Amino acid sequence: MSRQQGSSAGHAPRQYTSAALSGGAFLAAACFVVALAAELAGSEPGGGSMTDFAAVTDGLLAFTPWAWATLGVYAVVVTPLLGLIVTAWEYSSVGDRRSVGLAVAVIAVLVTSAVISILR
Numbered sequence: 001m002s003r004q005q006g007s008s009a010g011h012a013p014r015q016y017t018s019a020a021l022s023g024g025a026f027l028a029a030a031c032f033v034v035a036l037a038a039e040l041a042g043s044e045p046g047g048g049s050m051t052d053f054a055a056v057t058d059g060l061l062a063f064t065p066w067a068w069a070t071l072g073v074y075a076v077v078v079t080p081l082l083g084l085i086v087t088a089w090e091y092s093s094v095g096d097r098r099s100v101g102l103a104v105a106v107i108a109v110l111v112t113s114a115v116i117s118i119l120r
Contacts, residue, residue, distance in 0.1 A: 013090040020086040024079025031072030039065040050074075051118070081110055 039045070046064025048055035050073065059067025088103035 013094055014087075016090055017083055017087045021079060021083045024075055024082060028072045028075035028079065031068050031075060035065040035068035035072065038063050038068055081107065084110070 041063075043063050043065060046059045046062065046066035048059070048066070050056070050070050056067050056070050060071060084103050084107050088100050088107070091099040091103065
């Protein structure tokens, strides 16, 4: 079997990475649309700290624009990380250790910078 007849045909896998990134973008957009609809419906705006997960959960149940927009922001922030995790998994499935290492290194940088920014 030639290299071009293989399942990856010389190309990096990207089906699940694309799905993860598209799904995250769709989820974020949907949350922002719900926030806008809640605002237009006259719901109480709500408010609080984005790191107060109980307040965000209560706000989601109460249909407050702040909570739905916050959930959208969470989706925007987590989507690239999820995409990198899926990318690392896809590259590992074809044995490309160098690309897996690069994806893991970028994940480490993202997580480290997030932890530093939260602790500051």
